[in-house]
Amino acid sequence: MTQRTRTIRNVAIVGVSTALLAVTAPLTASVAASPSEGLAWTACQGSGINPRQQCATLRVPMDYADPGSPRIDIAVSRIPSENPEARRGALLLIPGGPGGSSLNDPSGKGQKLPQDVLDAYDLVGFAPRGLAPSTPVDCGLDHDDLATSKLRPWPAADGSVDGNMATARRMADACAANGGELIRHLSTANEARDIDRLRAALGERKLSAWGVSYGTYVGAVYAQLFPHRTDRIVLDSNDNPDPTRVARAWLAGHEQGVEDTFPDFAAWASKPDNPDRVASRAADVRPLFLRLAARLDREPLPWPGANPEELNGNVLRQTMLDSLYSPSRYPTLAKLMRAAQQGTVPPAPAAPPETVLQNVAAVGAGTLCNDVAWPTSKAVYEKDVAESRAKYPLTAGMPRNAMPCAAWPYPPREAPVRITGRGPSNVLLVQNERDVATPLSGARKLREAFGRRAVMVTVNSTGHDAYLANGNACGDRTVSRFLATGQRPGADTYCA
Structure with a gap:
């Protein structure tokens, strides 16, 4: 995994998913690539890339509602099917975020796919609009505002949201001043339209896809806007598609996601043979964490080189x-808790390039804020944060707090897409039971919205990203079988 890939995964503002009311027929119908917008494949540049991976650039309209709109670049990659005689079509790897890229995924996680899936598809990745090396966008944010604990809207220690509202205004003003015209055209619906341009440029009548996290929302919106252009659709780690809230619902989902997942961390962090053990009993880990966070609110420890x-x-x-995104990350939290208890800190985490942070933050803010209008009143956030802090102390009110969207200067250009059961029954949802970012409760909402179009596989596992990552063998077999053969379970199923 490249440094840029790690950075994108870690700093995308919300890193989850959801939906937008159907657009007009002329707008949808306009998404057909012309011959001049085809793909010229060349060798990819960079390290750690499969030598079979090819790269190209797709030109798409910045504004699909304006036929004369300037064109922007979308960077695209592919690894062709390993058995042309068994080839079915193209499998698009849709990244999470907003702010994630799948450009290197054909060489990365795509290679974890079983051989019959690698034979059946060309694996295709892309950098969504606004994200380098596609035509990039940048807000020019203050360095301090690039801290993840700023991009996530944690309230002040006393629950005040004054600082969050000021940060929202400062970041929104920077995006308006520095983001150019492109930042106004970042949206999930436009990403779905870009995907259909890509489908046409690939020469595919239909497109299969594997979308993860926010990519499940992109995949759902694509399946809603272009239902008969879809082949086999896998949505992995799914979010609530509430069209009245969109990203606000994704952020709020962290409340339940942490409650679902923290007990697993507590059990791990109290095992006698664990070198990073923080307590002798699982029941002691939660109160220990809460006491430690409260102490650090009152008495922060200097941490040179970190941000802040x-x-x-x-x-x-x-x-x-x-x-809590993955059990493999549990030691990071345990080591930090152990150090803080002793009044020390570990070495500061390595800082990604600021240009990457700026780009990812801008794409995240633009997409989230353009998809749906957020409340602008401080009173709304004060009330929501107070309720959240009382009910979910581990997340301290953050999931219901104000992001830059609370001060975003641009109204949404179209209504959010409403996900429905209209279209072919060709969607398979796979969902871990304990997922901090996209909890099962939200996934069930997406399953309900799709109706007869979908079947959901619930996996008895902990972590974000289920298929070929933090799920289990039963879930992996079920998804692989669907991609390779089209065979889905006859009804929703549980993988114990």
């Missing part, structure tokens, strides 16, 4: 949130 340069309660909470 102190270990405060919200930095600990953000580390908790990041660490």
